[in-house]
Amino acid sequence: xxxxxxxxxxxxxxxxxxxxxxxxxxxxxxGVAAVIVLVAFGNGLQTYxxxxxxxxxxxxxxxxxxxxxxxxxxxxxxxxxLRSPSRTPAxxxxxxxxxxxxxxxxxxxxxxxxxxxxxEADYLEVANRELVVGSFFDAQQATNxxxxxxxxxxxxxxxxxxQAGEALGEQVRIGRTTFRVIGVLAGNGQxxxxxxxxxxxARSYLLGGGDVVSSITVRAVSPEVVPQALEQVxxxxxxxxxxxxxxxxxxxxxxLQSLLDQFSQVLTIVTIFVAGVAGISLLVGSIGVANIMLxxxxxxxxxxxxxxxxxxxxxxILQQFLIEAMVLSxxxxxxxxxxxxxxxxxxxxxxxxxxDEFPAPAVSVGSVVLAFGVSLVIxxxxxxFPANRAARMRPIDALRHx
Amino acid sequence: MIELEHVSKVYSTGAVSLRxxxxxxxxxxxxxLVAVMGPSGSGKSTMMNILGCLDVPSEGxxxxxxxxxxxxxxxxxxxxxxxxxxxxxQSFNLLPRTSAIRNVELPMVYAGTSNRRRRAQQAxxxxxxxxxxxxxxxxxxxxxxxxxxVARALVTDPAMILADEPTGNxxxxxxxxxxxxxxxxxxxxxxxxxxxxxxEVAEFAQRVVTLRDGRIVGDExx
Ligand SMILES: Nc1ncnc2c1ncn2[C@@H]1O[C@H](COP(=O)(O)OP(=O)(O)O)[C@@H](O)[C@H]1O
Ligand SMILES: [Mg+2]
Numbered sequence: 001x002x003x004x005x006x007x008x009x010x011x012x013x014x015x016x017x018x019x020x021x022x023x024x025x026x027x028x029x030x031g032v033a034a035v036i037v038l039v040a041f042g043n044g045l046q047t048y049x050x051x052x053x054x055x056x057x058x059x060x061x062x063x064x065x066x067x068x069x070x071x072x073x074x075x076x077x078x079x080x081x082l083r084s085p086s087r088t089p090a091x092x093x094x095x096x097x098x099x100x101x102x103x104x105x106x107x108x109x110x111x112x113x114x115x116x117x118x119x120e121a122d123y124l125e126v127a128n129r130e131l132v133v134g135s136f137f138d139a140q141q142a143t144n145x146x147x148x149x150x151x152x153x154x155x156x157x158x159x160x161x162x163q164a165g166e167a168l169g170e171q172v173r174i175g176r177t178t179f180r181v182i183g184v185l186a187g188n189g190q191x192x193x194x195x196x197x198x199x200x201x202a203r204s205y206l207l208g209g210g211d212v213v214s215s216i217t218v219r220a221v222s223p224e225v226v227p228q229a230l231e232q233v234x235x236x237x238x239x240x241x242x243x244x245x246x247x248x249x250x251x252x253x254x255x256l257q258s259l260l261d262q263f264s265q266v267l268t269i270v271t272i273f274v275a276g277v278a279g280i281s282l283l284v285g286s287i288g289v290a291n292i293m294l295x296x297x298x299x300x301x302x303x304x305x306x307x308x309x310x311x312x313x314x315x316x317i318l319q320q321f322l323i324e325a326m327v328l329s330x331x332x333x334x335x336x337x338x339x340x341x342x343x344x345x346x347x348x349x350x351x352x353x354x355x356d357e358f359p360a361p362a363v364s365v366g367s368v369v370l371a372f373g374v375s376l377v378i379x380x381x382x383x384x385f386p387a388n389r390a391a392r393m394r395p396i397d398a399l400r401h402x
Numbered sequence: 403m404i405e406l407e408h409v410s411k412v413y414s415t416g417a418v419s420l421r422x423x424x425x426x427x428x429x430x431x432x433x434x435l436v437a438v439m440g441p442s443g444s445g446k447s448t449m450m451n452i453l454g455c456l457d458v459p460s461e462g463x464x465x466x467x468x469x470x471x472x473x474x475x476x477x478x479x480x481x482x483x484x485x486x487x488x489x490x491x492q493s494f495n496l497l498p499r500t501s502a503i504r505n506v507e508l509p510m511v512y513a514g515t516s517n518r519r520r521r522a523q524q525a526x527x528x529x530x531x532x533x534x535x536x537x538x539x540x541x542x543x544x545x546x547x548x549x550x551x552v553a554r555a556l557v558t559d560p561a562m563i564l565a566d567e568p569t570g571n572x573x574x575x576x577x578x579x580x581x582x583x584x585x586x587x588x589x590x591x592x593x594x595x596x597x598x599x600x601x602e603v604a605e606f607a608q609r610v611v612t613l614r615d616g617r618i619v620g621d622e623x624x
Contacts, residue, residue, distance in 0.1 A: 311484025311512040394458040
């Protein structure tokens with residue numbers, strides 16, 4: 001007897017009890033879909049995190065450690081020392097900044113309070129930001145303490161009704177000095193309430209503070225040499241601040257990379273955990289198939305007896321019930337895959353509309369293959385045992401079964 | 403040609419063992435129509451199941467067309483059932499929720515026969531149910547169901563048809579219909595063994611074997 005014949009008989013068997021077959025499949029469908037959807041969301045989140053924070057991977061952030069009593073301030077001299085290529089060969093750029101708060105006034109009325117950053121010309125690159133209009137100040141303007149300012153989206157919203165084009169070229173008063181708006185930053189969702197100007201200008205006209213800098217951002221030559229760059233930075237500052245033991249340091253130097261790694265590790269663990277929970281529901285679905293196959297075989301013992309009495313061999317019976325189980329879990333698996341992919345894409349699209357920058361779920365081929373494989377294998381086992389038992393029965397025993 | 407030589411069948415349930423067939427020796431030649439009679443529990447079905455290769459003897463030997471059946475594997479027994487034997491049961495044993503024609507096709511599916519549709523149709527016409535092919539068992543009367551079962555038994559063209567109380571669940575008219583079918587099939591050359599405890603049914607047979615307590619106590623030809 002051919003496989004094709006077995007398949008036809010099996011499918012007729014399943015159709016004979018459509019509701020039960022459908023409910024059994026539902027278990028598998030939900031399990032497979034859940035695995036796919038949850039892994040897709042986890043993946044999307046990881047991709048998003050890597051994309052959003054990836055450019056920060058070669059940065060080291062240095063600030064004064066406020067908890068150490070008598071901690072020395074970070075100064076311009078520290079910055080110059082960090083820029084020495086012989087002492088910090090793994091460092092590509094050093095960007096100091098001062099920060100404070102200031103009130104911005106428009107000549108025609110209108111005022112907003114915002115945080116103020118004084119920095120150097122490579123700020124955009126170091127802070128991984130972009131402009132919507134205009135330009136950033138250049139190295140020349142930075143050295144000359146030019147009275148120019150680049151505004152973040154929040155002050156532009158308050159002062160210019162969000163019209164970045166109108167802000168460009170306007171004169172604004174900050175403190176007692178007039179600055180020209182030369183550019184507008186694109187929002188990044190974290191630091192939008194901001195105004196950025198040359199470091200020297202911020203010190204001279206607004207914040208004071210001599211040669212003190214609030215923080216220093218160091219960019220390593222590449223993400224791979226971040227550990228070396230970190231060691232070199234610490235060595236320079238230890239020497240300048242007279243530190244002998246690492247635990248006595250009065251500054252903190254943190255590689256963002258290690259934060260990112262920790263973050264993405266946590267995400268991976270969460271994804272695995274959630275996928276595991278989904279996997280359990282897949283397992284439960286598969287146990288449903290096993291249960292139904294057991295019931296089916298017991299219930300249809302008489303049918304098995306009839307089939308054997310009219311000439312069915314062991315293999316024919318085995319094939320029939322194996323195929324029934326495989327169709328249940330296979331068709332359930334395929335529907336589950338379609339549903340899982342559909343839900344991932346659909347929910348991704350809807351949430352993408354509702355939530356700004358919602359990370360798009362990314363269906364992973366691995367999760368599809370795994371979920372489908374698991375459902376098939378369990379279907380095979382679940383169908384295999386009762387099918388084997390049924391197929392081995394003596395026809396007379398099967399026929400006598402009530 | 404059926405040859406039972408000193409066949410016994412012992413059922414053991416726990417400590418008790420029951421000799422359902424006790425040293426039975428019986429030959430049935432090709433083309434005979436034999437009725438097996440005897441009181442309930444006398445071992446008729448047990449003997450029939452052994453003849454039909456649904457069960458194997460505990461002792462003694464069974465030769466079917468000169469070939470010993472004992473020692474055949476389950477698969478070889480399935481092949482023997484498929485090629486040589488057609489079975490008719492008291493309780494019809496049709497597959498539920500399955501049309502008459504599919505029920506009749508089934509033995510051919512397992513035997514790998516071709517032209518199944520056409521042959522199943524012919525078999526149903528032969529038992530007078532050519533217009534009921536798509537009916538499911540629960541849409542047919544008992545007599546019609548049993549005729550479907552007869553069609554299923556004869557569709558593979560077996561040399562031997564075994565029927566265990568085929569008319570036990572039928573009314574008089576249906577009984578006569580089914581028995582006439584068996585007589586026709588026998589006249590076409592098939593060996594037919596049927597169990598009954600109705601003397602009117604046994605009337606149709608040329609030979610009546612009587613069992614009691616697992617032993618043959620009568621074997622008369624007419
Ligand atoms: N599977 C079995 N297990 C135990 N005893 C059985 C089994 N089948 C039949 N018997 C016993 O064997 C005897 C003969 O049964 P059976 O051949 O069915 O009789 P009949 O068909 O003549 O009524 C009975 O006593 C019955 O109880
Ligand atoms: Mg009986």
